[in-house]
Amino acid sequence: MTMPSANSCVENNVAIKIGNLNKWYSDHHVLKDISLDIIENQIMVICGPSGSGKSTLIRSLNQLEEYQEGDVSLFGEPLLQDNKSKKLIHQTMGMVFQSFNLFPHLTVLENCSLGLTHLRKMSEVDANQKVMTLLDRVGIAELSTRYPSQLSGGQQQRVAIARSLAMEPKIMLFDEPTSALDPEMVKEVLDVMIGLASTGMTMVCVTHEMQFARQVADRVVFMADGEIVEVGPPEQVLVNPQWDRTYDFLQHVL
């Protein structure tokens, strides 16, 4: 796939530019020279066998993991691994985890409004109003007074999505959002993500849901053994893979 030139279209701004990212866990080389552009308003799906470094990559983008080498920039702003960059990153990116990571001692509403009232200094009324709109959007407004333990996995993940959206991120990162869910609940979470995709949100999703990738992804990245094997539109990577590694993987998951 050819990269669009910088001045071709407003929508095609590069949101995150990753250049030669390298990461080691002691002497285990987990990310090898990753270079990737994440385009604004596009959905990128990262797939690959377990241990291929997909989650590590997405967590490195969010600086939940440290990396040893690499130039990452966010909307043209070069990111160092310091507190200033972390602050910028966490203001710009939201993240949804495989294990939801809701705060169990707070209600659904409080989970979502925590950042608004304490970081954005929004009044409680305004924050609650905003959160209720979001909860309505993910379809669980009526559960706002429940605690996370009283919700199903799918509902918890939708709360987690709403919690991230409340902070108005420009980019959403999804780290295997449906892997911990019962099969019956996968769809409700994917539906929310599809809805979000249709609003033009920039999304990076690590997922095994090939159906979802085919349906909404603008580009699919296939990773194996810490390297990017193939990048391209879904119909190319998922239907006509160029590499045997991709072909083998697709044989197993499809």
Next chain:
Amino acid sequence: MDDSNLSNKPALKQFKPTPARAPLNTNKGIIATIKHRCFNNIANSLLTICVAVVLYYFIRHVLDWAVFNAVFTADNRRQCLAISPDGACWAGVLSWFNGLIYGRFPIDEQWRVNVGVLLALVWLLPLFSKRIAMRNFILLTLIALYPFIAGYLFLGGQFGAQLGLFHGAMTCLALAFLAMIYANWLLSALGHKGLNELFVPLFSRLFKHRIQLLSCLAVWLPLALVFAVAISFISLEPVDIDRWGGVFLTLIIAGFAISMAIPVGIVLALGRRSQMPVVHWISLSVIELVRSVPLITVLFMAVTLLPIFLPADMEFNKLTQVLVAVCIFAGAYMAENIRGGLQAIPQGQFEAAATLGLGYMHTMMLVILPQALKMMIPNIMTSFISLLKDTTLVSIIGLFDIMLMARNIANDKDWIGLHTEPLVMISVLFFILCYSMSQYSLNLEKRLKVDH
């Protein structure tokens, strides 16, 4: 697509769940339950009978000694023994009961102790009402402001003279705060807005930020002035600290240690987990040093060694030294409890907080500590209970706490040699205190339990 497959599905049998049945009735009445539990076979029946016999003899002897053969009114021990040689002599304990509770606090001034304890309870009461906002803040003020009221009540003297103007000002602020909470509570119960809400429209025109805080101050400070004028004429009889004692002193030491243990423990626990080497090593050494020394040693060091290190003109009374020592001791133990709770919090919670953009303080205060402390309630309460009992050790360095008062009874010439009954009495007092603490912690656990 899946949808098209579903729309032309073949004719299937319709699944209807079987209606649920009521559970079997297991409630068979008391006699049937006893028969089922205690006499269901020969071995169990024998065991039940044996236990019943042992219990009967034990309880009968205890009751004989403590109630049936006991003497409740006598002038001295000799009389007690003459009336009933093998019963308890409660008369001695009763004649010293006031001393057990108040120590050697002058009898005419003991109402001040009662008022002080009552004020603490009054301060705690709003914490149980859901109607009151910012209950954590009220708890903080209890720790920060209440000691000034208590200090004035218990020490006495001309207001603002003996204890200094700062102490006087803080006392007025404390009283005003209490009055404000109660006024607002009463108003909200009657369906009105709080006093400070009256100032909100005015201040929102004058200022941009912190309107709530300013309107609170607008009520609080004038109220404090009113209190200052009202109580500046009051002069209480000065009472020397040496005269404090009994349950009263035990409660002061334990109350102080308990309220300081959590903040000190949190700071030390977070310090120990800190990435900064200096903070880490200081916290680590404080915790390990204090934990590996018995409380008695810490108390002795506080009383004998501390004055050597301090400049000659600085002199603290024994109680202050003891309070500081107990506070550090309790804090070090609490730190390890809290650290245990912190370690049980999954990494995902930290990551979720970080990705929301919460900083260190916010993450700890809003996300991590509430969970960690809640998880550790049983351990924390165990520490508090053992702390309460450990305060009896201060009798060794000569503070007249309940233990020393109890032993004093045996030295009284009228009640010479009366050891057992005072000890039984303070066991009962301690049991009441400790058991109510443990019941409160169970209640707290139940109230805070929201996960699963």
